[in-house]
Each structure stands twice: as C-alpha cells, then as structure tokens.
Amino acid sequence: MKNLNAELKTSLAISSPPLITLILRGRWDKTALQVAREIVINTDFEWDNFRRFVDNESLTPLLYRILRNEDWLPENIQTEWRNAYYKNACRNTLLLRELGKVLQSLADVGVDVIVLKGAALAEKVYGDIAARQMVDLDLLIKPEDLAIVRQVVANLGYKLAGVEMQSGFNEEFRNEEIHWKQGLINVVLDLHWKLVSPAYYQRTFLTDWFWETAIKTKISGSPALILGNEAQIVYLSAHLMLHHGGNSLLWFHDIAEAIAFSPTAIDWDLVIKKAQTYNLVLSVQQVLLRIADEWKVEIPGKVRSQLAILKPSWAEVRAYSWQNQIMALRLFDDLAGAKDWLTRLHIAWDTLFPSRAYMQHRYQIPHPLLIPFYYPYRWLRGLRKVSS
Incomplete structure (x- = not known):
C-alpha cells in the first residue's frame, strides 16, 4: 500500500500520457491499474480529452480490452470503446484472412515470409486479434524473392501503390514497397526486403540473423515465420526510434508486451550484442531503459546497467540525428x-x-x-x- 500511495501521489500531478501508461501496464501489473483507478475517481478527470488522446494513439481497442470489466469507465465511453473493439475485431479478422491467402500462395511457390509488426503481434503476443489495431500487413521477404512475390500478389489482385521515381529505384535504394487491394475492406500489403529505411542501415542492418532465428508458426492456418524474442526486441526498438522518432505509445506497448509475455527467457546478452553489431545502440538503449523505468517491465538490473553505459558509434549518431x-x-x-x-x-x-x-x-x-x-x-x- 505504501508503494501504491507513492505512485498515486506522483501520478496525480501529471497529465494523461502517464495515466495511459498505468492503464496499459494493467495488462501485467494489477497494481498499476489500481493506481489509475484512484487517479480517475479522486480527480476531476477530463474523459473527453483522454478519449481523443487514446484514439490518436490507436489504443482504443486495447484500452477497452483492459478496462471492460472495470466499474470506473463511464457508460458512454464504455459503449464507444466496445464498438471500436468489435469493429477492430471484424477488420482484423478480414485482414488476417487475407494475410492467410497471401502466405499460402507464397508457400505454394516456395517463398519464405516473416510476418512483422501488428499481424505478428496481435495473436501471438497480445493473444487477442481485436486488441491490437492494425493499419496494414507487413511482410519481410528475401531480396531475391521480390520479383516472384510481386507476381504472386499481383495474381491475388494487388496493385503497386504509387509510381517508382525511376524503374528499379525501390529495389535498389528503398527497403519496402506497398501494394494494395480493394474489397470488403481495403488491404495494404507492405513488402519489406530490408528492415529499416535510412540508407546507412540498409547497408549495415543485415537480415541474416533475423531469418536464422525466426520461429515457424501458422497464421490463419497458413505457414509463416515470426521473429524470435531477441530479434523482435531489436527490430521493434529500431522501428520505433528510426521511423517514429520514439513518439508512439502503441509501439512502446508492443515492446513492453513482447517482454512481459515472452513465452521463453530472453537472452539479454544477445540483445545487447546485436544492438552493437547493427549500430542500434541508441535505439535499443533508449527504448529499453524507458520501458524499464516507465512501464515497469522486468528487465534485470544487470542488463539495465549494461544498457546505460553503452556508447554508440559516430556513424550511428549521425544517422540517428x-x-x-x-x-x-x-x-x-x-x-x-x-x-x-x-x-x-x-x-x-x-x-x-x-x-x-x-x-x-x-x-x-x-x-x-x-x-x-x-x-x-x-x-x-x-x-x-x-x-x-
């Protein structure tokens, strides 16, 4: 109770983002949820502002999943968030069904695929496809498979989004290519052959280890690969910092969730080693230290100490800045x-x-x-x- 009171006193003085972190932590920390409840019922809480903030962060379905059995959620918010949750369930069901068709079609021609981001996390990490909002379907393929993958998805009705700056520019100088298909819902398929966009990392952030440690699974009944625990942490940290500037609560929660609900022990020495190997020290360091501090996910003290003293290379500082x-x-x-x-x-x-x-x-x-x-x-x- 002493710790609860101390955390409540600190949280009462600050705005909604820390409160939302407390609620999200409720997935694995019931004390955090109790603190959030005390903040709301003991203050003149602005639900309208909070609701807009949650929606902007694409967290509405997840917050409903966490708070649906709580008695302190106003009835109108409860109704609105319930509708968003079930709407997301329908949308994600259709997205994953379409993903299953794509995966099976690629498997039929012998192409291996690693499913990335939301489509990999919704079921395998969150355990609830309705809780994780998804915009598109992200797949990692091998560069040598790009031509056949383009043909397969074209046969499934997908069209290339946009026009290349010059013929062959995407394949040579970019890390991804977006295809889309109209239907009951519009499906956006993001094909990656490299993991992040900056040219420096396209040359240095190789995918061999990610393929070697990928885990076989099935998504919508079709064969697929997902990243192993350590690779997931390194990749999601790099994506959060290099593509989102460290400003997405949804992506922070993805990483916290992956750590909190890891089905097997995480090899932290390997995470640190790969952060150094791929010049991702700043990304992994900032994300994991913030998660340990704000999200209270269990990262061993020894690991936090090692992370705190890591020094990035000059090349990384330049690319990052x-x-x-x-x-x-x-x-x-x-x-x-x-x-x-x-x-x-x-x-x-x-x-x-x-x-x-x-x-x-x-x-x-x-x-x-x-x-x-x-x-x-x-x-x-x-x-x-x-x-x-």
Missing part, C-alpha cells in the same frame, strides 16, 4: 550512407529528377506540359521538415 530533419538533409543522409560515389550519384539524380510518370502521380499535375515546372517545386518542398 538526421532523422526527422528537413527532407533535403534526409537526402544527404542517404548519400552519406551509400556504399560508393556511383551509388550516391544514382540516388541524387533519381531523387532530384524522378520520372515524368512519378511526378504526375505524386503531385497530381493536371497536364503533362506542366510537369517540368514541378521539379523546382519538388526541390523547394525538400526544405520542409520531415514528419515522424
């Missing part, structure tokens, strides 16, 4: 991360002077004769700050 900067600096980052000057020239030319088809599609140019005038516009837009 250029995230979420103006788009022009992101181009310089890509150039710096390229393997040689010929590659740098290729990236620069294709980025500054993409194909006419790309320009017309990207900027919705009403007439082909106007396309040349949009190149300077593109360059000026490059001075905007990149959103996380």
